[in-house]
Amino acid sequence: MTDIIDELEWRGLLAQTTDLDELRKALADGPVTLYCGFDPTAGSLHVGHLTQILTLARFQRAGHRPIALVGGGTGLIGDPKPTAERTLHSEETVAGYVAAIGRQLSAFLRFTPEGAAPEPTDAIMADNGEWLRSMTAIEMLRDVGKHFSINQMLQRETVKARLDGDGMSYTEFSYVLLQSYDYVQFYRRHGCTLQIGGSDQWGNITAGLELIRRMDGNEPHGPAHALTTNLLTKADGTKFGKTEGGSVWLDPELTTPYAFYQFWFNTDDRDVARYLRVFSFRSQEEIEELERQTEERPAARAAQRALAEELTSLVHGEEECRKVIEASQALFGRADLSALDARTLDAALAEVPKAEVSTLGDGVPVVDLLADTGLVPSKSAARRAIQEGGAYLNNTKVTDVDAVLGADALMHGRYAVLRRGKRNIGGVVLG
Known part of the structure; x- marks a missing residue:
């Protein structure tokens, strides 16, 4: 058992807790059972989910028992967004999302191997559809809804933001009741006394604590706790986890392992130290050494390379x-x-500029391809690059300004790589 609170604090993760001293004592007396929820609003998790996934894994490595909740019930509604109503997916679609996300989470947490006896810290996979689907509307209103104050619900930041705009449906307004009831179920079923999430989930999590107190009187497992982590921001002001192509997904069919690696490798020097602390399992000493290398030799990108290799190996x-x-x-x-x-x-x-050609015929001039990929601004600039010895085709220097790309130079029958100088890469794809 290690002090996970100290670990989260030095990594810059700890945002809010209900009673830090009591939580620290409970963790020291552990193992504590904790949970985090992931709503299946898409067929894959993305890098924005990694903070919570890896925090669950840190708790498990520190000797505690995590529950990974994939919300097959709440996923049919979706946690309210600050700006607009969510698109509701069919039950069949959500069921597929639940299965896919469950497989992804299995790569990060240690579950009981098939046929083996469970260990005290083995993770649990849960789906809140198990209890939410069987609950009637009357039961939800009588047993859960009566414990919620409309006045307090209207003060929630997401609700206030939406009411100042186009409003909010009762469906999304009631989401907090469902998430709170999840905590009650885990408290009763598994003695779960800690829920974690991003700091934007503080209201939902503390509502669950209050519901446990009102429905069960904090018996028989004692007071429940809440812990949230800081939301990541980027130094340049753009949203973390987004690229020009959209979200960076954990599913290799949506974001290739190569693109995933490049996302982390291209981390801004101003962000890489924080990302190492949040996403890496390296020790404090290792991370501080990588931070020192970034300060002394930023061009070597040692910290970015370490981050990209660790996370790509972990995910893929x-x-x-x-x-x-x-x-x-x-x-x-x-x-x-x-x-x-x-x-x-x-x-x-x-991930690089490309020229697509429909046919090669007798060969396509390399000069044309260099210009078409944008590696040079014009054909005349392409000729100069070749004459100066700075143009390459499949890593072979091009020495003739009249050189052409023929079928024999294609790799796997359709690919070629162009390079200008040491760093500027372009591709050719036979379509």
Whole structure:
């Protein structure tokens, strides 16, 4: 058992708790059972969920028992957004999302192996559809709704923001009742006395604490607790977890392992120290050493590389991470391009400017392709790059301004890599 509160504090994660001293004592006397909920509003989690997923994992590594809730019940409604109503998905769609997200969470937490006896800290996977679907409207209103004050609910920040705009449906207004009742169920079923979440969930979580007190009198498991983590912001003011292409997903079909790696590798120097503390399992000494290297030699990007490799291995596996690293090296001439499989090469080229050609015929001039990819501003600039020795095709220097790309130069029958200088990469794809 380690002091998880100290761990969260030095990592800059701890935002709010109900009674820090009492919570620290309960954790020291542990193991404590805690939970965090993930509503299946899409078919995959994204990097914004990693803060809570990894916090659950930290608690487990510190000797506590996590419950990962995938809300098959609450997912049919969705936690209210600050601006507009959510799109409601069909029950079949949500069921598919629940299964997919459950598989993703299994990669981060230790569950009881099939056929083995459960250990005290083995994680539990739960779906609140189990109890919410069987509850009648009358039961919800009598047993749960009577404990909620409309006045207090109207003071919630999300509600106030929506009422100042286009309003809010009763469906979303009632979401807090459902989430609070989840906490009651975990308190009763598993002796769960801690719920964690982002700081924007503070109102929902504390409403659950109050519901436990009102329905069960904090018996027989004693007072329940709340703990929230700080929401991540980026130094440049843009939203964390977003790129020009949208959200960075954990599903490799939505965000390739190569793109996932590049997201972390491209972290701003101003952000990388915080990201290491939030997302890495490295020790304080290791992280502080990487911070020092960033200050002294920022161009080496040692901290970004360590962060990208650790998270890509954690989410996609060590083998996929190895392929990504090899692809990155190959694109810049430090490894064999021809050794890359088609899927990895396609993913790598998806992240760079490309020229798509429908046919090669007798060959397409490299000068045209350099200009079409945007590696140079014009064909005349492309000729100068070749004459100056700064143009490459599949990592081979192009020496002839009249050189063409032929079918024999395509990798896997449809890919070629262009490079100008050491750092500027472009792709050619036969479509």
